[in-house]
Amino acid sequence: MTEAVPKLRLRGLHKSFGPKVVLDGVDLDVMPGESVVVIGGSGTGKSVMLKCILGLMRPDSGSIQVDGEEVVGISARERERVNHKFGMLFQGAALFDSLPVWENVAFGLIQGSRMPRKQAREKAIEKLLAVGLKEDVADLSPSELSGGMQKRVGLARAIADEPEIIFFDEPTTGLDPIMADVINDLIVKCVKDLGATTLSITHDMASASKIADRVAMLWQGRLIWVGPASEVFTSGNEYVDQFVHGRAQGPITMQVRK
Amino acid sequence: MMINGILTFLSVIGRYFLSFLRHTGRLAEFTAISVFHVFRPPFYFRTLGRQMVEIGYFSLPVVGLTAIFSGMVLALQSHTGFARFSAEGAVATIVVLSMTRELGPVLAGLMVAGRVGASMAAEIGTMRVTEQIDALTTLSTNPFKYLVAPRLLAGTLMLPVLVLIADVIGVFGGYLIGTYKLGFNPANYIARTWEFLEPMDVISGLVKASVFGFLITLMGCYNGYQSRGGAQGVGQATRNAVVSASILILVFNYLITELFFSR
Secondary structure, eight states: OOOOOOSEEEEEEEEEETTEEEEEEEEEEEOTTOEEEEEOOTTSSHHHHHHHHHTSSOOSEEEEEETTEEOTTOOHHHHHHHHTTEEEEOTTOOOOTTSOHHHHHHHIIIIISOOOHHHHHHHHHHHHHHTTOOGGGTTSOGGGSOHHHHHHHHHHHHHHTOOSEEEEESTTTTSOHHHHHHHHHHHHHHHHHHTOEEEEEESOHHHHHHHOSEEEEEETTEEEEEEEGGGGGGOOOHHHHHHHHTOSSSSOOOOOOO | OHHHHHHHHHHHHHHHHHHHHHHHHHHHHHHHHHHHHHSSSOOOHHHHHHHHIIIIITTHHHHHHHHHHHHHHHHHHHHHHHHTTTOGGGHHHHHHHHIIIIIHHHHHHHHHIIIIIHHHHHHHHHHHHTTHHHHHHHTTOOHIIIIIHHHHHHHHHHHHHHHHHHHHHHHHHHHHHHHHTSOOOHHHHHHHHHHTOOHHHHHHHHHHHHHHHHHHHHHHHHHHHHOOSHHHHHHHHHHHHHHHHHHHHHHHHHHHHHHHTTO
16 A cells, blocks of 8 residues: 555644643554554543544644644634544434434534435435434434434434544443444444544443554553554553553552542 | 731632633623624524524413513502502503513513523533533534524524513503502503503613523523533533523613613
8 A cells, every 4th residue: 555644643732721731742643444443541631632633622732634634723614624524423422312313313414414304314214224223213312212222323423424534432331241342343334334434532442452453542641552453462561451451550550649 | 927818818809800801701702703603604594493482482471471460560559659649540651661661671581581591501501511512513513503593593583572572461461450450441541551652662672672682592502501510510500591691681671771761
């Protein structure tokens, strides 16, 4: 493969909240079609990193490029255009509870891509089938669904507008192990069908090894290890080792004291 | 010791002042962005329609009940007062002037602040803490355009309609008491109602209503939008929305009255 422009390139990303440094120089490249999973403990800044990329937060310094185009500090209108390339599955699914399931899935199509409602509904049902839901959930309200079903609707919404880059924020958190595996399978399948690039954050190693091509470990605001998913359990890095094996003892000490 | 005490005292004042400035600045920015998006396409007519029905139609029972009892009590009280210097004939005029100029807009505004402002703050606050507002952004939809602008517009447009209805119902309440309890001749009472009523009385009330509608929805949206940290944050946002909208209504009521005074 020739040297391609990375789909997503982060350079020297910094973000602090008051005296608390959350991101301290994050560098990361995600190549087209690649699936990168960022692992790390709670509160290490994984979500902050995603929010910076999505434009929900502004980094203090550093650069974020999407398809080679700088997106830090662009106007709201430009941001809408760039976000068109993005799909996002939120941790709590973040479905709009005022709208029925199908309108949730079709939201980006109707509001963003100005598709007629009838056509958008058909497309939404097609996506619901793709994530293993039946047509009859389309008219239910999101609150009538179980957590696993909400996640699937969230996934259907994330892929509905056929985004080029999909972000997953803890896709399996709060699900039972079987449902978690179903979601992992769906993620792998949907991403393959779309040929999309993905960036996920998780602390669930089962999920990470299933969906990742490459794994990066975030600790104290930096990516301390990046490597192929196959090597994550044999990395030789003691921080990564401690994390993936879930040991309380090791170089990473949980800050219990505030 | 003494100096330390003074310094602590001053720093507390300073902190409150800075926090006041910060909030004022944030609110001013929020207002500017929201108003900007009211006038800039794309427009979400479906959301606008839903909000207009929610604010205008579903507030009718509350506002109507408030208005009729206010009109009734006005007739009774002014009769008591004016009877003391044999000016009972002024009851109809007093009822219609008080309703259109003051009580219609203020009472309707306060009731709608409790009903609509609270539910807006709770809804938008919940959307904030469950990341639904973030989700809007990732779906290339500007939350100001989709959530805030239609609500502001609906509030500003619908409150005058509500107040106009409240005026009529309030005057009718006064008429009921006037004719059935105080013994006025119905035709006479209606004639006295119209006799001294000027267009400006009604118009100033409707201008007030429009401003109140804007303030109520602005406070609902702003407090909801800024809410942080789960159920407690949403609860705080709801409380702040109602309290701040109510106080602003009373403050602006005075300011607008001052503006229209003697006209």
